[in-house]
Amino acid sequence: MTDATSTGQEPVAIMESPIHVDYRFTAGLAQSRFLKGLSQGRFLGQRCPRCHKVYVPPRGSCPTDGVPTTDEVELSNQGTVTTYCVVNVPFQGQSIEIPYICAQILLDGANLAFMGLIQEIAADQVRMGMRVEAVWVPPEELGPTMASVRHFRPTGEPDADYESFKEYL
Amino acid sequence: MAERCAVIGAGQTKHAAKREDVSIAGLVREAAERALEDAAMDWGDIDAVVIGKAPDMFEGVMMPELYLAPALGAVGKPMVRVHTAGSVGGSTAIVAAHLVTSGVHRRVLTVAFEKQSDSDAMWALSVPQPFSAPLLAGAGGYFAPIIRAYMRRSGAPDHIGIVVAVKDRKQALKNPYAHLHIEDISFEMVRDSIMLWDPIRYLETCPSSDGAAAMVLADEDCAAASPRRPAWVHGMAMRSEPTMFAGRDQVNPQAGRDCAADVYAQAGITDPRSQIDVAEVYVPFSWYEPMWLENLGFAPDGEGWKLTDSGATALDGGDIPWNCSGGVLSSNPIGASGMLRFLEVALQVRGQAGAHQVDGVRRALGHAYGGGSQFFSMWVLGTEKP
Ligand SMILES: [Zn+2]
Numbered sequence: 001m002t003d004a005t006s007t008g009q010e011p012v013a014i015m016e017s018p019i020h021v022d023y024r025f026t027a028g029l030a031q032s033r034f035l036k037g038l039s040q041g042r043f044l045g046q047r048c049p050r051c052h053k054v055y056v057p058p059r060g061s062c063p064t065d066g067v068p069t070t071d072e073v074e075l076s077n078q079g080t081v082t083t084y085c086v087v088n089v090p091f092q093g094q095s096i097e098i099p100y101i102c103a104q105i106l107l108d109g110a111n112l113a114f115m116g117l118i119q120e121i122a123a124d125q126v127r128m129g130m131r132v133e134a135v136w137v138p139p140e141e142l143g144p145t146m147a148s149v150r151h152f153r154p155t156g157e158p159d160a161d162y163e164s165f166k167e168y169l
Numbered sequence: 170m171a172e173r174c175a176v177i178g179a180g181q182t183k184h185a186a187k188r189e190d191v192s193i194a195g196l197v198r199e200a201a202e203r204a205l206e207d208a209a210m211d212w213g214d215i216d217a218v219v220i221g222k223a224p225d226m227f228e229g230v231m232m233p234e235l236y237l238a239p240a241l242g243a244v245g246k247p248m249v250r251v252h253t254a255g256s257v258g259g260s261t262a263i264v265a266a267h268l269v270t271s272g273v274h275r276r277v278l279t280v281a282f283e284k285q286s287d288s289d290a291m292w293a294l295s296v297p298q299p300f301s302a303p304l305l306a307g308a309g310g311y312f313a314p315i316i317r318a319y320m321r322r323s324g325a326p327d328h329i330g331i332v333v334a335v336k337d338r339k340q341a342l343k344n345p346y347a348h349l350h351i352e353d354i355s356f357e358m359v360r361d362s363i364m365l366w367d368p369i370r371y372l373e374t375c376p377s378s379d380g381a382a383a384m385v386l387a388d389e390d391c392a393a394a395s396p397r398r399p400a401w402v403h404g405m406a407m408r409s410e411p412t413m414f415a416g417r418d419q420v421n422p423q424a425g426r427d428c429a430a431d432v433y434a435q436a437g438i439t440d441p442r443s444q445i446d447v448a449e450v451y452v453p454f455s456w457y458e459p460m461w462l463e464n465l466g467f468a469p470d471g472e473g474w475k476l477t478d479s480g481a482t483a484l485d486g487g488d489i490p491w492n493c494s495g496g497v498l499s500s501n502p503i504g505a506s507g508m509l510r511f512l513e514v515a516l517q518v519r520g521q522a523g524a525h526q527v528d529g530v531r532r533a534l535g536h537a538y539g540g541g542s543q544f545f546s547m548w549v550l551g552t553e554k555p
Contacts, residue, residue: 013189013190014189014286014287017229019229030402031300034300041402051415053415055415055418057300061455062414063411063413064414064415066418082318083314083315083317083321083366084314084317085309085310085313085314085320085366085367085369086305086362086364086366086367087306087310087365087366088363088365088367089291089306089307089309089310089365089366089430090306091291091298091306092289092291092292092294093210093292093295093296094295094303096304096359098305099367100304100316102304102305102306102310102313103314104314110416111415112414113504114301114412115301115302115304115305116302117302123367127305128321129315130210130319144303146300146302147302149302162321166322166430167416168293169315169318169321169322169418169419169422
């Protein structure tokens with residue numbers, strides 16, 4: 001057997017083999033309504049008929065009770081930062097300048113927080129309990145995508161009391 | 170459990186940032202050969218192979234088990250792939266053990282691996298999703314807010330994460346297989362390292378590693394014929410829960426509590442801190458030690474950090490040493506990380522852990538979790554036949 005070094009060549013230890021994947025995603029009824037809401041600058045969620053918890057984005061069924069969430073609920077544009085981190089690490093495909101705030105935001109009237117970007121405040125000023133509001137893209141840029149929400153920013157209201165959101169952590 | 174099951178062989182690779190000397194097939198074979206050698210067995214002695222790894226998207230190789238069958242001597246034998254994200258190494262061992270306890274097979278080889286140098290896990294975990302902003306920045310971006318919530322809820326002081334990071338890296342110096350050997354690791358070094366995902370510092374996170382782990386599991390007769398001391402399975406359990414539901418306790422997940430309660434009941438454990446001699450627990454970010462101390466019942470809610478702070482979890486002088494091998498914080502071949510926890514407690518029970526051996530281990534807990542804390546797998550091993 002001829003080994004690579006005997007021919008004076010380095011062995012090929014590693015090679016780059018890029019892959020590219022495009023997904024086609026079937027939104028389903030509940031998420032389709034949520035996406036249409038985003039294109040109108042509104043957050044549309046759904047309430048579970050059994051436990052009465054409000055999910056936004058809605059999943060079409062309640063993860064706890066396993067029943068369809070049929071009642072549509074329009075949520076507020078405002079919410080509370082339940083917890084957050086300051087991202088200071090670069091990664092391939094990153095679209096936001098670091099450091100940035102990745103927060104869990106509980107919209108008023110919702111029972112589950114979702115992830116959102118906080119801007120218009122210094123990273124070291126963000127707090128658990130801080131009150132925030134959605135900043136939407138201009139009306140002509142609204143579309144059925146989460147990108148319709150440009151980011152969240154502080155409302156300037158007093159912080160929410162820890163007791164009021166601790167069960168959402 | 171119908172049939173008894175024991176670990177009679179264990180093998181792992183040297184874990185490293187880049188194992189360019191081996192392909193994935195070479196990596197898994199290295200661990201498997203060591204496990205067979207430890208069990209004094211040959212490939213032909215194995216009835217079935219159970220393999221696990223983290224998401225295929227990491228290395229970009231779809232269903233790698235298909236091409237790994239020849240390297241693992243699985244041609245002509247049953248081969249099963251298990252997939253439960255980061256907990257997969259643990260669940261893979263449990264699925265393999267079930268093949269023995271059910272009486273289907275007598276000698277099963279189980280293997281788990283990750284070749285992170287072939288992969289971009291950070292990218293794979295940060296792919297834009299239709300319903301969330303592209304903010305995640307890897308696993309750290311997911312877990313950091315949960316750690317912040319733990320700190321707020323428990324009132325734990327800021328230095329606890331640093332204590333764990335230093336302890337596990339010191340312990341790794343006693344484990345020749347560990348990826349990270351930071352000779353001069355210190356409190357100051359960790360404290361002054363960059364905040365990657367505030368409140369998680371660089372040195373409070375796990376590394377990216379290439380590595381594999383393998384074990385031979387056997388029934389009672391095969392264990393009796395084995396030249397080395399078997400580590401008997403006293404209990405094993407898996408649980409899952411959805412990532413997102415209203416009222417979910419992300420800091421202290423119910424599935425983890427339920428999984429622990431199940432495995433303790435099987436093993437007859439009512440007070441884990443006094444009845445378990447050593448534990449290998451999946452701690453990829455240092456703060457997960459105090460969090461899992463509570464989730465696994467070693468400390469009351471909100472007080473796990475006090476146990477860590479007191480030194481109770483250290484190999485040097487602690488009464489309940491955690492992660493004597495250096496843990497996930499010192500070696501993280503993701504798919505194998507859970508199996509390494511399960512394997513390291515087998516080494517402890519068999520008295521094979523070398524410089525990081527705890528004296529007189531009779532019973533030990535191996536633990537893994539994965540996804541957004543959605544999957545848990547645990548086993549308890551002991552020196553005595555259950
Ligand atoms: Zn419900």
